[in-house]
Amino acid sequence: MPLNATRSAAQDDRLPGAEPGSGQRPSEYEEHIWLSQLQQPETIFRRLLSYQLSGLCDIARLSAAITRLTDSWPALTVRFRFSEDGDLIRQPAEPDTPVVEILRAQSRADATALLLDRQSRPFDAEQDPPFEALLILSEGETVMALLIHRLLDESCPVEAILAGIADAYAARPIAPPDRRILSIPAASAPPSSLAWLQRPTAVGPVLPLDEGIDPTRPPAHPQAHRFSATLPARLLTATDQPPAPGDLLARLAARFGLFLAGLGDGQPVTIALPRHPTRHLGEPGVMSAADETVHVTLSSDLAIDAAEAEIIARRDGKLTAPAAPPVATVTFLSDPTDFFQLPDMHLRRLALPIRDPLAGLTLGAGMTPQGDIALELTLEHVLSRHAGGMLLERFLAFLAGVTDIPTIARRAGLRPVEVSPTTPAAAAPVRDGSTDDATTIAALILAEFREALASPDMTATDDFFDHGGHSLIATRIIGRLLGHHGIEIHFNDLFSYPTAGELARHATRVTPETDNAFKTSAASDDSPSTAPLSLAQMSLWKAYRAFGFNEIFNIPFALEFLDPVDEHAFECAFLDLIERHPGLRTCFAAHGDSVMQSVVPMHDLSRYTWFWGSADSIGVTRQSEAGYRFDLATELPIRLRFLKDAETGRQTLSFLFHHIVLDEWSVNLMMDELAEAYRARIRGQAPQWSSSPAPFHEFARTQAAAGVDPAHLSYWTAMLVDAPRTLGIAAPEISPAPAETDTSPAGGWVEFKLEPSVSDGLYRLARQNSASLFNIVYAAIAASLRSVGDIDDLVVGTSASGRTDPAYFDTIGYFTTVVAHRLRMNGTMTVGALVTSVKDTINGSMPHSDIPIDLVEEALGLTPGRDHLFELFIQIHAKNKLNGALPGPDGQPIEFRQVDPDKHESLLGLQFEVMEEMIAGERAIRVLMSYRTEHYGPDQVERIRAVTSATFARFAEPDASNRPLRELV
Numbered sequence: 031m032p033l034n035a036t037r038s039a040a041q042d043d044r045l046p047g048a049e050p051g052s053g054q055r056p057s058e059y060e061e062h063i064w065l066s067q068l069q070q071p072e073t074i075f076r077r078l079l080s081y082q083l084s085g086l087c088d089i090a091r092l093s094a095a096i097t098r099l100t101d102s103w104p105a106l107t108v109r110f111r112f113s114e115d116g117d118l119i120r121q122p123a124e125p126d127t128p129v130v131e132i133l134r135a136q137s138r139a140d141a142t143a144l145l146l147d148r149q150s151r152p153f154d155a156e157q158d159p160p161f162e163a164l165l166i167l168s169e170g171e172t173v174m175a176l177l178i179h180r181l182l183d184e185s186c187p188v189e190a191i192l193a194g195i196a197d198a199y200a201a202r203p204i205a206p207p208d209r210r211i212l213s214i215p216a217a218s219a220p221p222s223s224l225a226w227l228q229r230p231t232a233v234g235p236v237l238p239l240d241e242g243i244d245p246t247r248p249p250a251h252p253q254a255h256r257f258s259a260t261l262p263a264r265l266l267t268a269t270d271q272p273p274a275p276g277d278l279l280a281r282l283a284a285r286f287g288l289f290l291a292g293l294g295d296g297q298p299v300t301i302a303l304p305r306h307p308t309r310h311l312g313e314p315g316v317m318s319a320a321d322e323t324v325h326v327t328l329s330s331d332l333a334i335d336a337a338e339a340e341i342i343a344r345r346d347g348k349l350t351a352p353a354a355p356p357v358a359t360v361t362f363l364s365d366p367t368d369f370f371q372l373p374d375m376h377l378r379r380l381a382l383p384i385r386d387p388l389a390g391l392t393l394g395a396g397m398t399p400q401g402d403i404a405l406e407l408t409l410e411h412v413l414s415r416h417a418g419g420m421l422l423e424r425f426l427a428f429l430a431g432v433t434d435i436p437t438i439a440r441r442a443g444l445r446p447v448e449v450s451p452t453t454p455a456a457a458a459p460v461r462d463g464s465t466d467d468a469t470t471i472a473a474l475i476l477a478e479f480r481e482a483l484a485s486p487d488m489t490a491t492d493d494f495f496d497h498g499g500h501s502l503i504a505t506r507i508i509g510r511l512l513g514h515h516g517i518e519i520h521f522n523d524l525f526s527y528p529t530a531g532e533l534a535r536h537a538t539r540v541t542p543e544t545d546n547a548f549k550t551s552a553a554s555d556d557s558p559s560t561a562p563l564s565l566a567q568m569s570l571w572k573a574y575r576a577f578g579f580n581e582i583f584n585i586p587f588a589l590e591f592l593d594p595v596d597e598h599a600f601e602c603a604f605l606d607l608i609e610r611h612p613g614l615r616t617c618f619a620a621h622g623d624s625v626m627q628s629v630v631p632m633h634d635l636s637r638y639t640w641f642w643g644s645a646d647s648i649g650v651t652r653q654s655e656a657g658y659r660f661d662l663a664t665e666l667p668i669r670l671r672f673l674k675d676a677e678t679g680r681q682t683l684s685f686l687f688h689h690i691v692l693d694e695w696s697v698n699l700m701m702d703e704l705a706e707a708y709r710a711r712i713r714g715q716a717p718q719w720s721s722s723p724a725p726f727h728e729f730a731r732t733q734a735a736a737g738v739d740p741a742h743l744s745y746w747t748a749m750l751v752d753a754p755r756t757l758g759i760a761a762p763e764i765s766p767a768p769a770e771t772d773t774s775p776a777g778g779w780v781e782f783k784l785e786p787s788v789s790d791g792l793y794r795l796a797r798q799n800s801a802s803l804f805n806i807v808y809a810a811i812a813a814s815l816r817s818v819g820d821i822d823d824l825v826v827g828t829s830a831s832g833r834t835d836p837a838y839f840d841t842i843g844y845f846t847t848v849v850a851h852r853l854r855m856n857g858t859m860t861v862g863a864l865v866t867s868v869k870d871t872i873n874g875s876m877p878h879s880d881i882p883i884d885l886v887e888e889a890l891g892l893t894p895g896r897d898h899l900f901e902l903f904i905q906i907h908a909k910n911k912l913n914g915a916l917p918g919p920d921g922q923p924i925e926f927r928q929v930d931p932d933k934h935e936s937l938l939g940l941q942f943e944v945m946e947e948m949i950a951g952e953r954a955i956r957v958l959m960s961y962r963t964e965h966y967g968p969d970q971v972e973r974i975r976a977v978t979s980a981t982f983a984r985f986a987e988p989d990a991s992n993r994p995l996r997e998l999v
Contacts, residue, residue: 053119056110059212061118063180064110064155071152074385076160078149079188079313080175081366086374087172089165093130095198096163100129102204103194105185106161129159135168142382145175149385153179161186173380180386184210189311192369192377200372210319254314254384255409257422260402265429272401275307275362280345282395283326283360284337289428290357290391291330293421298329300356305345307362311369314361314384314392314408325352356390363396363406384408472534474515478507479530490531494524516540559612559629561727562734566832566847567690569882571618571625574690579659585692586656587685587912588929595681595916595924596712597643597672603707604670606717607700608635611842613691613726618662629727630666640666644674644681652929655684667691682929691726693846694907695831700842701911709917726843729835738885742878746850746886750825750899753852757901757940759819759970779960780971781930782979789955791986798991799862804906805869807944807957810985811904813864813995814978816855824853825900828872830879848883849875850899857996861985864995901939901965910947930958939965940974957982
């Protein structure tokens with residue numbers, strides 16, 4: 031009979047005149063597998079299933095049980111041969127053919143290598159049995175491995191083999207296996223909707239999920255790629271109770287199908303899943319019978335509930351043949367002990383590399399002993415393992431609540447293969463004919479590869495992924511090529527053409543006319559970890575540049591610990607914060623007038639030094655650290671260094687930040703989360719966060735795209751157009767430098783602490799006037815300067831939080847904007863009226879506080895960095911959490927206190943920082959006044975300090991609200 035003849039797979043088609051058992055015609059499926067093996071002798075068609083045995087295991091009895099099973103099921107030892115008439119037949123093996131081996135190995139890695147070697151041996155269907163069992167004794171454990179050729183898929187399903195071995199071991203009757211009907215598998219090729227995943231040359235190293243593998247041994251055969259993750263059951267159900275397997279697969283398949291549809295080219299995606307999940311092991315590539323497989327086609331515009339309903343309806347209804355080959359299969363990873371039912375012996379599945387052919391993607395889901403959901407994503411070897419890891423990571427984010435498919439695609443950096451619609455019309459792709467340009471672009475791409483991968487010897491034909499590249503590094507390179515060289519690379523192209531030479535032929539030149547616009551619109555799509563500066567950051571950057579990128583914007587916190595702190599646990603805890611808040615691991619690079627910020631991936635963090643223990647800090651002082659000059663293009667904007675006093679043994683932490691990544695709000699967030707992370711790390715655990723803050727660079731991108739609100743800008747220009755620019759209270763003996771050279775920040779500072787009775791009085795005044803403490807101290811300082819300089823029109827600079835979107839309330843970053851208020855006063859105004867005026871001015875300006883001061887200065891014709899709208903700046907540090915405690919291992923607090931920095935610079939003429947502190951349960955107020963020495967001499971500074979201190983005292987008196995300002999001093 032010809033090999034392509036059609037007949038039922040279940041038909042027992044003996045040769046004419048043959049005795050029972052002497053020979054059978056193979057099924058169409060078996061013929062297909064046999065012919066495929068014959069035509070592809072180097073391809074592995076034997077599946078390797080491996081299990082660790084635990085409990086009471088009699089190895090000799092187990093070996094005998096496997097032999098008994100093969101005697102009962104001749105199909106396990108059948109050979110495929112040609113009859114005298116030239117027909118292919120299935121013929122039982124000779125009696126007593128050995129199928130079990132007992133072996134020893136020194137380690138799990140040796141046992142794994144042994145098994146993979148056995149699986150990789152050439153297979154001859156005429157001489158070799160389609161089933162073998164290996165029992166391996168290694169390091170006090172026993173491993174049972176089953177080599178099962180795909181010739182047995184119909185006649186002896188793997189689930190039946192496990193059940194049969196257990197029955198034979200327990201001396202139970204061995205029933206014949208149920209024969210299944212399988213369709214001919216399609217050729218292994220990814221559907222068009224996953225074309226961006228294809229990478230025919232991908233072999234790559236063994237993945238971490240594969241157990242017992244020596245990573246120094248490169249694989250001899252292509253192998254599938256697997257990734258695993260665990261997620262709480264509540265992400266797929268309304269409660270913490272795990273769903274039933276059928277419900278779990280329906281929910282998971284609906285979400286996975288919609289997720290893949292959103293990442294693809296817009297075409298619907300077909301998902302396959304078993305009708306009865308617990309009847310199968312769920313191993314990748316282990317086929318279900320045609321009457322057991324549900325096929326559902328989902329489109330990206332379908333709601334999740336509707337997708338679930340469609341899957342359940344098809345599962346419970348009549349099964350039909352799929353309209354399109356499935357893009358992915360979703361299976362339930364059953365506990366193998368459910369099939370291997372013995373009271374005293376249990377199986378644990380070992381995830382060894384998969385070297386037999388698979389088609390497309392398989393997403394397996396099982397339950398952990400803790401009730402969580404274990405996910406395992408497997409990709410056939412012709413698909414990119416690098417994209418696979420990213421797929422699972424993004425799918426987890428999707429399950430966590432991001433249901434906007436285009437957003438997922440954008441964050442994943444994935445696009446269809448076609449040219450993006452945002453590409454300028456004048457841009458032209460580099461084709462093979464453009465040899466010179468392709469060569470130039472290849473050189474630029476190679477330079478970026480070498481720098482990003484720290485591989486200076488890399489050549490244009492070397493594979494990006496073979497040198498350690500992955501999706502996060504790829505996004506950085508794509509952003510740099512676009513931002514620095516005007517070269518557009520699609521994320522998908524980098525996966526498909528991973529050498530500089532190949533990739534150059536698929537690059538696009540962006541024309542100079544559209545280059546700048548394209549950088550701000552498309553770069554963020556291709557580079558989710560790269561963003562322009564926010565408006566507030568850009569305002570700060572301009573001043574930073576005007577002062578020569580010096581240490582003017584250092585925030586030199588210092589904490590003195592009153593009790594010993596575990597420095598290693600502290601480092602781990604702060605590393606948790608760095609991972610949680612990408613803004614803390616951001617670098618900044620200027621390109622002309624534009625500045626971009628790029629998040630350093632966690633896997634690259636080891637290339638940056640940001641923490642030093644006290645043992646590494648001998649000879650270093652807190653003052654030298656505070657004056658460190660950051661190179662924001664190459665360093666993280668943070669430096670943590672423990673110092674230890676040689677006499678007392680006390681530890682002090684130099685806690686240095688650059689202001690561009692941290693504001694006042696963020697400091698308190700940081701200290702709260704640091705305590706939580708330290709609590710976990712001191713116990714040897716990772717912190718469990720209840721939420722995930724939105725990353726700062728997303729805020730920056732959104733704000734930059736929205737631009738400046740003209741109505742908000744006009745609010746400030748109308749207020750300040752004719753306001754005075756200086757205080758006019760500098761001492762006569764001080765001669766300020768001309769404005770065009772007025773860039774020296776040299777200065778000093780003085781401090782005074784308010785008496786408890788004064789602090790209490792200020793809080794009382796705030797209550798009486800329905801005002802905040804900031805309103806009170808703002809008004810008191812303004813009244814003081816009125817007394818010093820007889821001022822009736824005053825411009826006061828201050829800071830606004832800049833956080834108008836609740837989505838970013840838990841984000842660490844620099845949101846703060848500097849704004850300027852105009853305050854008019856006269857001698858007859860009462861303290862209460864002044865407080866009300868201050869309160870109304872601040873509150874009224876808050877809706878417009880997204881506009882930084884430099885944009886207002888530019889709109890008024892001033893030169894930011896040289897001309898200023900104000901000389902006075904007032905700021906309050908409310909409820910400062912830099913005085914507090916960390917949780918100790920024994921439950922006792924590890925207390926710390928903030929150490930004030932030695933301030934020798936002042937960006938502004940006169941700056942007041944009011945510190946509202948809570949120390950050991952007691953409330954206190956301190957005032958720090960810094961000044962520019964070229965504006966104020968010692969006598970003038972002392973006069974301002976004395977008048978301000980006295981004014982605070984008068985404000986604290988019981989009848990202060992009704993007192994005219996002229997009577998204060």
